[in-house]
């Protein structure tokens with residue numbers, strides 16, 4: 001059994017009668033931050049497990065985590081306490097999905113047959129498909145439609161265990177349509193129990209009307225979009241799709257340095273298809289997280305390790321692009337880079353399921369189930385700068401958790417392609433009960 005000193009400090013919570021207790025969990029994975037946040041290297045495998053574990057919740061907060069015996073001796077339950085027996089079940093922190101693109105209109109299932117015929121992602125984009133097709137449809141969609149589309153995705157996400165996510169603009173590429181998308185995100189955050197962190201990704205593609213005038217589009221982002229978005233308080237992070245033929249290193253640096261001056265935290269899509277020295281840039285500009293990283297060179301990866309940039313790995317994307325090449329996760333862990341996992345949900349790679357991503361990470365990037373779970377909870381909370389609130393089950397933190405109908409965490413990748421969730425608790429309330 002794991003006992004950490006941090007629990008002892010917060011005895012004051014024991015005064016209150018819990019609203020909800022979960023007892024007899026076969027494994028209760030706390031992902032305690034005593035092992036570091038973010039976890040790196042060997043500590044990525046430290047789950048801080050209680051066997052026959054229990055947790056008590058008051059309002060939206062965790063007031064006790066420990067063994068069932070200890071919980072029983074510490075609390076007396078009145079009528080109001082709901083008790084959930086988690087015998088033979090696994091309890092984990094709620095999944096934090098730190099990189100998604102959920103606000104768009106139109107779908108791209110037609111691109112599957114192009115990919116089957118060997119067309120590459122960048123070829124499809126060059127022909128006006130890919131991101132540019134989604135941009136045309138999203139520009140034409142009213143905000144109400146975008147909100148409805150987003151709600152469907154959030155409904156699936158929460159039923160698969162995601163309790164917090166990051167999502168981006170990037171399918172508007174005009175000031176007004178980027179703002180429309182960010183406003184849709186804001187509405188969804190207000191009306192849906194999932195917490196949503198918002199990112200401005202005006203630099204997702206060069207819009208058709210700026211073809212061969214990419215620098216002018218970068219100027220528009222810098223001089224008009226970022227100031228408006230910051231003024232209207234519509235984003236916390238700023239992202240760029242830095243890739244050969246999309247935004248160059250120089251343009252990316254310019255955009256993210258401006259974003260920083262305006263108070264937005266930088267993150268980047270880098271080195272997905274070609275190594276453009278994106279990893280080095282991520283370190284230089286102190287990005288909080290960088291996504292993809294399939295082609296990053298060792299020098300860049302070492303710089304990321306030194307600068308503590310979180311590598312957000314997105315194994316759903318090479319899977320959907322029918323590639324056999326995945327990000328070198330083992331090398332990154334050996335270098336001490338903290339790893340997070342995300343769905344990257346977008347019209348090219350459409351999955352709401354972090355369970356699917358955990359399976360892909362284990363089978364195709366050779367993460368252990370424990371590492372994949374750390375990457376989907378505490379480390380992904382760090383990628384969103386939310387580690388003080390979420391990502392682990394500790395006294396005082398938000399009561400966001402998942403009860404899985406499996407006996408241990410090794411089942412998460414092992415029994416794949418199905419939803420293993422039994423219940424999801426968000427902000428202290430049972431929001432999914434399957």
Ligand code: NIG
Nearest residue numbers: 131241269317344346347348
């Ligand atoms: O992270 N690479 C850039 N952006 C997304 C894909 C967006 C799209 O294809 O619509 C990604 O994979």
Ligand code: FE
Nearest residue numbers: 099101269344
């Ligand atoms: Fe992405």
